[in-house]
Amino acid sequence: MNYFFQQLLNGFQLGSVYALISLGYTMIYGIIRLINFAHGDIFMLGAYFGFYAITRFKFNFFIAILFSMVLCMIINVLIEKIAYAPLRKKNVPRINLLITAIGVSFFLENFASLKIIFGPDYLPYPRPFKIITFDFLGLTLSSIQIIVFFITLVLLLILDYLIKRTKIGLAMRAVSYDKETALLMGINVDNIISLTFALGAALAGAGGVLYGICYPQIHPFMGIMPGLKAFVAAVLGGIGVISGAVLGSYIIGMIEVFTAAFISSTFRDAIAFAILIIVLLTRPQGLFGKEEGIKL
């Protein structure tokens, strides 16, 4: 029984990282209907920025997370302005944007692999704080898990506040519903889209650093799998629905951990994608999505 609850904690940890990535997928889809397949690579960049912040610049761990979030924001806004905005303005079919996103993804992965950038090797992630374990009701809880839960919770609360309670959040919801009418309200739609890319990137950047301290090895292609899983989570929750992405992430995290613990760890990836297929076949709009379904 203890083993079960221990796995529950692990699932929660993995789910938290997925949630931070998945939110960016779902927000960017919500605002410009793009499945941003380069999003997992922003997560990878975030992990590297955190790595250098801690090892090179000797930043405090929390400052390192902030550092990584800010750099990821800047990069994602640049990507949006350079790669997607010119296409959006030409009103190209959405498939063109999607293919561009895949191109951006390959670019980031291979660019990061260059020796002068991050290099192709696996790097051991630093542990910037002491790992203490607590016994809690017979379970072992590590300081890493506490920090992951805490930071995820804080970021989710900030995001929720931003979207539901601020003028900017209101503008984001308006733009995601109807861009043309949003323009007529006096909203600078391009800025709101940039902001959405920035927010998604900030969360993915934080997720990258947290992933690094949990599963302490990073490499330029590390974003692919977590990125795809977070995408599955966003689809499961109903892409475009923010709370759905969070819940979907925890479900995927749990399922993955439990599959590894009770069935076989070789199935852990397969099961996540089996879920994607099942969701698309039976409820393509996801658990909380509207009826319109998924359009690529």
Place this chain on the structure above:
Amino acid sequence: MLTVENLFVNYGMIKALQGISLVVKEKEIVALIGNNGAGKTTTLKTISGLIKPTSGRIYFQNIDLIKLNPYQITKLGIIHIPEGRKPFANLTVYENLRLGAYFVNKKREIEERLSFVFQIFPRLKERLKQPAGTLSGGELQMLAIGRGLMAKPKLLLLDEPSMGLSPILVEEIFSVIKNINKEGTAILLIEQNAAKALSIAHRAYVLETGKIMLEGKAEELINNESVKKIYLGVG
């Protein structure tokens, strides 16, 4: 106040506007009438910046609008209330109204404007916390106009406000439009219901396949034989 000169707009190969010129003076209601596809909505969308013309000029209080983005044009006080009301159905009535005054930040100012809108449409106050998607057609038109008024417009561009409403509601909406105008707001009004539009307008333009065929005082156009025949369904 608003001057449109020789406006041309193309949608790919289709020539939507072929040299439209019109003027809206201070405190005026100007009606733009014409059949479906005559270019009425295109004209409004070009004024509010949603469509960029291939050539022509638009001035509002001596400011050239052609180079401005829609959100900048909105800030100048040109408020476009689009065809089909276009509510943000996912947002509450309050949030919709708040967006109408998007670039206002002072709480007091927003409160004042809200109470002004509630004076005109008390129904909106009752529905404040409801998602806009749950409103009836008439309430949606009230919301669309209320949202526009939240911006304190100098010039209101109204696209088919009577569409799909019952005759009683059409009366109500038109008397509201008249009152808004009495308070000093200029209005450029598009209507399928030409008789109704001409009854409240000071002047009108008749649009046909992207060109202006006729213009004049509303009361003159009401009695014009060809207008009667084609748009008023008499004679």
